[in-house]
Amino acid sequence: MLAVCSIFAFGVASEIKFGRDILPILSDNCFHCHGPDASTREADLRLDHPDFRSQVSSSDALMIELQSPQDSELIYRITTDDEIDAMPPPDYPHQLTAAEKDLIAKWIEEGAKWENHWAYEPVTDPERSKDEVKAERDLIDLLIEEKATAEGLTLAEPTSDAIWARRAALSLTGLPPQNDALKTLQANGRESYIDHLLSSPSFGEHQAWAWMEAARYADTHGYQKDNLRSMWLWRDWVINAFNSNMPFDQFTTEQLAGDLFQSPSESQLIATGFQRNHRINGEAGAIPEEFLVETVVDRVDTYSTIWLGLTASCSRCHDHKYDPLTQKEFFELSAFFNNIDETGVGGIGLTEAPDLEVTLPGYEEARSRALQSLTQAETALATAAGNLTPEREKWIRKMKERIDSSSLILSSAPSELSTDAGKKPFKVLDDQSIEIQGSVPLQETHYLSYIFPVSPSLPLSSIRLSALPLEVGGKTVLAKSFGGNFLLSTIELLVDGKKIELEASPSSQDRAGFEASLATNDDLLDGWSPPEGVVEADADFALAESINLKPGSSVQVVLHYQSREEQQIIARPRVRFQFQSIDGSEPLELTSNLFAHLVENDKEALKKQFLELSPSLAQERKTRDTAAGDSRSVEARYTAKTMVMREREGEERGTFILDRGLYDKPTDQVFPSVPAYLTTDESKVARKGFELNRLDLAKWTTAPDNPLAARVTVNRFWQQLFGTGIVKTPEDFGVQGARPTNQPLLDHLAVSFIESGWDVKGLLRRIVLTDAFSRSSVRAPEQIEADPYNLYLSSYPRRRLSAAAIRDQALMIGGLLDSTLGGPSVRPWQPPGLWEAVAGINSNTAFYEPGPYAERSRRSLYTLWKRSVPPPSLSLFDASERSVCSVGEPRTNTPMQALVTLNDPTFVSASVALARKFSDRANAVEELWLHTFNEVIPAEALELLTKIHLKALEKYQDNQDLAYSRINPKNGVIAWVPVNSEITRCAALVEVCEILLNLDQNLSIH
């Protein structure tokens, strides 16, 4: 029955190991009905538990008969042709192969020994004694070589210093080496070179990129509105944590539970933003309870993926099909994250509670500087005004005469703006118009209240309503609507609470069907809307009967907006009140305040008014206004908000198992607890009350009895350095995940990482100094044949650079990279229209405005990340979308990528800048190659590139205009005016640079 050769064909050593050889087969093919999930379990048989071996079948046969293996029920079931008895059932999509059946049979023959899934066994370091014996070589190398030799592989030779230097720099800092790197390396040795890289601030930036992808960091809230958010303080915290080599267990605890420390520092609170990087739904109609569940599930998912290599969300709807995580345990885990003072929806403003306002360094100094300038400017203005006393007196006299003799138009800002739902915020502008702030709903009524402490003797005869232009998202609009136009359904005037009828005067601005007169009838469904393209709209509404205002009269202008289609509310209204004398003289226009001061002859106030109005003081006022603006913006510039974790006060929210994971189907209440199979500490399992909190979870996560955190973490670092993890599914260490290609190596790394005090730089330093890391990436055909995916690392795995490294490297080689560390996210150039094509108008990310030049050459991790439209050049190179946790490092190879590195202005700029550096060199081609690859140019390359260079020189000599445009890329990172003599040389060399930067060896780490 057993064919031994087929077992060897399957590629395993002679002794069958259950965990390694059998469990994956059972899991793949049988667990759906005979695995951990009780709800779909058939025949009360679970093959994930050792007891099944002694279970007796319905036909009274032992599942496993050690004495006569052929008689085992298990063997019968997997080999029989009987349609009813055969397992898996003949119509089941998964079927066992002959080799798998043989393995199971052999396992029983060898005694059917049980083993747990490898990753749930404690981490031990069995090879320690060897380490001591062969101390002259790193155990990492011994373990790799042992495995490679066992697989019959020949190890590749060490690579050159130049390639190693580039490999190490890109691996640790995400940037190619500095120009003098090779010299420094050869002078001071490898250890010192690595230490230098690890102490560079670029190290933290590079590490932060991977962590941001895992933590789903973004600068917008996601979902459909996708408004801006502010989380960059958390991003900077991550950079600093890596740069200061914060131990990874502390790094874990602060992010998971920094807010639960006894008296947490500001920095520890910022760290908890890790768990607020989830998306937040601001869609109208979103049900808070539903999205609160999504938020908490997302936290569990992210936590489990990053620290446990566990695909926990499978257990949201039912017990896990493959791993021993029950649905109850999933919700117990989620209970740690479910007591936050949050609503579940929002995502309109920069942060959603709980949040934290942070004062940035330099604030005090900037504030006192701004105040000083303001005081100076105010003094200068006052002094200048003091010199104009006669002029002022003359002005007051004249004004007084005029207010007594002519019609008046008083402009006034309302003292209050309210809606039926309460007060609405607004900003008063100098021309007495107001900018309406806050939400922009479909329908709203605005009550603008005006107080007239002093009233003209003339009667109020009409009001003039203006809609003034406002800048919104780079466009000038009258309303924050799609077309930028407003629709006023009805206008009403109330004087001292009494409604006064209005009549609209016809105007040349009227649009047929939307005349201002339609705003004075009671029909809410029609109204006034000016023609398209009007920059500023006015309408006059005459009072049916003029009315004399009493001193202190309150006047209310009511604007009803009842649009049934979109948000057509006047964004910046101004109301002017006209007091008409009978003679119809030319009216005098002034603010209601000035009018009151003149009437009351308030000398001090008039002095102030003069100071603000006199044309002779314009210069001084301008200086003062600038200083005042600076002073106001200090607060905004030196404070930033960020979202954090904060527990609810009072009663806990309470977590319930959700039937099929549905938010509106709660069943039994559960309490924060750790899954039983992951801990030996009974006090952490299946709690019956709120005994544990996130801090307990965080501490347990890196405690010795958790078999996973260290393994999963070192595996991710390994993946960063070698392209693939020792477990090639970094997100899944469960039964269905890949098995480690070298478990002793993984466990040794995990143990020594813990023993080092979770020293990240120490771990990376050790790995990059191994022989394995310095092996050549050149692969012999025999190696490819024997180990096609290079699982056993007999050579260094060549692969494409990450999205961020591709862009950052180009900027650095061109000498363009701005190395400023941290700060708010930046907006480099991107092709126009990308945001606009998909966005809704109510989103504040509907239009993309590239930032100033200074923002175009920062490292990629600072690029503003809009979730619904990620930065295109990064996205095309496999950057994660940042909606959910992502820990893999996929690398694809597409034509779209070629178009980026050939045509994206950022990359074109890099070629130009590089050419410019070398255009005056005699051996420009050779030097360029040396600069880019740190090695001497091969003869064939020199010949080919020289030919291209010379031909291009000839071409551009004859066409200076073409040459000029070649070196001035539109929308690029640089703007420069070349001197005439360098135009041709530079343009010709750009062609060589374009070739170099697009070579596979430049786009790859090798």
Place this chain on the structure above:
Amino acid sequence: MNHFIKTRREILSTASKLGLASTAFSFLNSEGKAASKGASAKAKRVIYLCQSGAPSQIDLFDHKPALQHYYGTDLPESIRKGQRLTTMTAGQDSFPLAPSVFEFSKWGESGADVSSLMPNIGRISDDLCFIKSLHTDAINHDPAITFLQTGFEQAGRPSFGSWVDYALGSDSSDLPAFVVMLSRGSGRPNCQPLYNRLWGSGFLPSKHQGVKFSSHGDPILFLRNPEGVVDDVRRENLDAIAELNKLDYQQSGDGEILSRIAQYEMAAKMQSSIPDVADLSDEPESTFELYGEDARTPGTYAYNCVMARRLAEKDVRFVQLFHMGWDQHNALPKQIAGQCRDTDQASAALVSDLKQRGMLDDTIVIWGGEFGRTAYSQGELTPDNYGRDHHPKCFTMWLAGGGFKPGLTYGKTDDFSYNVDENPVHIHDLNATLLHQLGLDHEKVTFRHQGREHRLTDVHGHVVKDILS
């Protein structure tokens, strides 16, 4: 992800034995599970006319004359059965039933119900297969359209087109296999937004993501050479890159370099093939008579329909249009008229045009949105004005070509177009059926991610045999 690396390497090693294949897309996309490809394919390609925002089935196709009797009365609780509502209408005091203000007629030999808003669709209804009994899970736009396009409400899964590209690869030698085009509705320009993930590849390799064609600027990102770069110089540079990469390959033995060479070549081809396909100047006048004058204007739905046909002619596997603006919470009669003006003629023209060119048999055209709309009015109900809220429990879509039964109306809803009475079709069932027509078994087109085999239909979906010829 290594699943991908494995197959890619295998394919590359074959490709390198055969010499450099010129059709980069065809071999790089062919890593889909060959086992899932059946010989039973009825259709080769899909044109998905996604109507984003959710068109009102009650005003377009699902004719409910009985509603007239209930004008203004409350939706009976016996019908609503506690169905959840969005927070936009959950607070409404009453749910006044709003019959459609639009006339309905029976069209063609099949007698399909189509309202006066869609006369052109009415005219070709004998070619269409209407499903009146679609239903879905989500009640808000983002989760619902994400579900429609990826089979899952939360972000992170591959889109329909990506799955198809993954499974079938490309038939085109110089165009992407999966192309996306967007247009804004004139009925409601201030509309629900879209998101790149609706054509994203999720956990599939990112090369399977849809390539969005822009209506202004370069049709695809960075397609055009920068200013100052002339074609012959670029050509020489590309040759030099290929030459030096080949040397690199000979030394390093890394097959991925060959793939890089092929992709650069493909990029160069696309630089001419894409502007060609996007240039409608070679279309005869009759095209614009058929699709409407709007078809002359890039960025309109009608233009995108003509483009869809042109791409289909060039063997692009999956063309996805999104037309925005179908979210009629208010002023439905006015807004939906605008939406229908945008789409009626061009959608019908596309079907007729494909038919006339003999391409309808192996092309699936599908028209529909992410959910339906309520029978009751959101906001004030007047004889000529009302709005409708989101409704996931029933809605209508139509399909044409690709082996779907023409002239069929399938499924039935109750008198209120609120619940499905007969033959319910869940989105998973629809997706399973669409894959089936492409010769794919929805249970077998899988990708291993997070420890399990994922598929478009998750663990659900049944092929709806009744609607297939």
